[in-house]
Amino acid sequence: MTTALFPRRRGGFSLVELMVSVVVGMLALLFATRLITNAEVNRNASLGGSDAMQNGMLALFSMQNDAAQAGWGLNDPLVAGCDTVFTDANGYTLAPAPRNGVDITPMSAVIIEDGGANPDRISFYTGSSPAAVGSVKNTQQYTGGSSIRTTSRPPYNFNPGDVLLVAPEPAGADRCALAQVASILPAPNDDTIDFSPGGAYRFNTAAGLGATFQPSQARIYNLGPGSRLAFHSWSVNNGILLLRATDLAGASQQPVSVIDNVVSIKAQYGFDTRVLPSYDPAPDKDGIQVGQWSSTMINADGDADTGGAGDFQRIAAVRLAVVARSKSAEKPDSHGRCSATTAQPQVFTSAAPAGVTAVPVTVNVAVAGDPIDWKCYRYRVFETIVSLRNAEWRP
Structure with a gap:
């Protein structure tokens, strides 16, 4: 009696199974890459x-x-x-x-x-002064120089280093000017504000205010210390x-x-x-x-x-x-x-x-x-x- 011989199946994957695995792996890799990319973008x-x-x-x-x-x-x-x-x-x-x-x-x-x-x-x-009102006026004409004369009393609460803003009155008559108090002259000229140039007074120049003001037609405002x-x-x-x-x-x-x-x-x-x-x-x-x-x-x-x-x-x-x-x-x-x-x-x-x-x-x-x-x-x-x-x- 003749016995039929059948080929013995070898272990491993077939070509079809291998191709399917590769495709599934590539899809998974693509999905993971997109996921990571989107996460990075977000x-x-x-x-x-x-x-x-x-x-x-x-x-x-x-x-x-x-x-x-x-x-x-x-x-x-x-x-x-x-x-x-x-x-x-x-x-x-x-x-x-x-x-x-x-x-x-x-x-x-x-x-x-x-x-x-x-x-x-x-x-x-x-400015830093909460009371920066023009309470002081000039009494003499100013055309230049390092001082300006105010009313017949010492300017109240004007201290060395304070910044002055001199404005013409009426408005528009002349330009305004900014300077810095260097000192209030001693009596009998204690109604005069000096704004001489110096290392401590950065806003002063030898040319003075650079503007002109007629007698009793300028108001002087104190804007507070220059450092502020x-x-x-x-x-x-x-x-x-x-x-x-x-x-x-x-x-x-x-x-x-x-x-x-x-x-x-x-x-x-x-x-x-x-x-x-x-x-x-x-x-x-x-x-x-x-x-x-x-x-x-x-x-x-x-x-x-x-x-x-x-x-x-x-x-x-x-x-x-x-x-x-x-x-x-x-x-x-x-x-x-x-x-x-x-x-x-x-x-x-x-x-x-x-x-x-x-x-x-x-x-x-x-x-x-x-x-x-x-x-x-x-x-x-x-x-x-x-x-x-x-x-x-x-x-």
């Missing part, structure tokens, strides 16, 4: 959003604090908007503002140098928020870096444009309120001057915006294109206060010299409105 987006939020909020808080403090001693109608002579041995310069097409250097709680779609330069001026005179100018360069300041060591002549990955700052004046028979901004009278937003000076009081002293006195508030970007750029797609951000952000889009027309501004967030496309970053916009606390309270 992590970068979250961290980038966190960085932008932290930097943006800190930048806005810093400028908001300056805006809230701005104006001590600068809200008097004789002072607000007055073209001012100012010299600082440490290098700080006043911000220019146009008046009828010509740049002046006015005194104001806030001055905006409009950059259009690019970042603005925003300056806030603050807070003239601050905020700007942005190459994605870094910068600050020039009179009261920060090393920051007077050249701005110092404050916060990185801030690509733009913008500001708008809030003008009171009401036409009233007898306009009085005192809080117990007409008060002061925003009726129009503008990035530049306007003819808010309806006189013959655009950017005149009356227009500065009509500034009721300032609107601020900060645009911050993520620290890390997201990777482009397979075609080399980024889509983290597809359009330039806009600021000041909402109507605030209610009924006041918004004036939106599109912000250019591209950083000069950055080889990475601006669309590869994520951006956050932060805004606030700050009322100028001294706008209504005027001598």
Whole structure:
């Protein structure tokens, strides 16, 4: 009897099983890769959003604090908007503002140098004396020199090192001037304020005040100690928020870096444009309120001057915006294109206060010299409105 022989099955995988295993493994690897990639993208987006939020909020808080403090001693109608002579041995310069097409250097709680779609330069001026009223007048004509004679009594509470602001009366008759008290001359000339130049008096020059004042037609304001005179100018360069300041060591002549990955700052004046028979901004009278937003000076009081002293006195508030970007750029797609951000952000889009027309501004967030496309970053916009606390309270 013949026995049938059957081939013995060898151990291992068949070719079909091997191919199926390879396909399943590749699918699992592809899924895991996508999972890891998506997790990394989400992590970068979250961290980038966190960085932008932290930097943006800190930048806005810093400028908001300056805006809230701005104006001590600068809200008097004789002072607000007055073209001012100012010299600082440490290098700080006043911000220019146009008046009828010509740049002046006015005194104001806030001055905006409009950059259009690019970042603005925003300056806030603050004295430190809560009683910086023009209680002292000159008695003799001043045309130059290192001293000015006041009323027939010693100027009360004027101390060496205090910053003086001399303003003509009536407003607009002459330029204003800033200087620093070097001494009050001894009797019988103790009605004379000396502002001779010296190492301790950075705001004094050998040329004197640099302006002229007629007898009994100038008021002298005390803005407090020079070390606490807070003239601050905020700007942005190459994605870094910068600050020039009179009261920060090393920051007077050249701005110092404050916060990185801030690509733009913008500001708008809030003008009171009401036409009233007898306009009085005192809080117990007409008060002061925003009726129009503008990035530049306007003819808010309806006189013959655009950017005149009356227009500065009509500034009721300032609107601020900060645009911050993520620290890390997201990777482009397979075609080399980024889509983290597809359009330039806009600021000041909402109507605030209610009924006041918004004036939106599109912000250019591209950083000069950055080889990475601006669309590869994520951006956050932060805004606030700050009322100028001294706008209504005027001598």
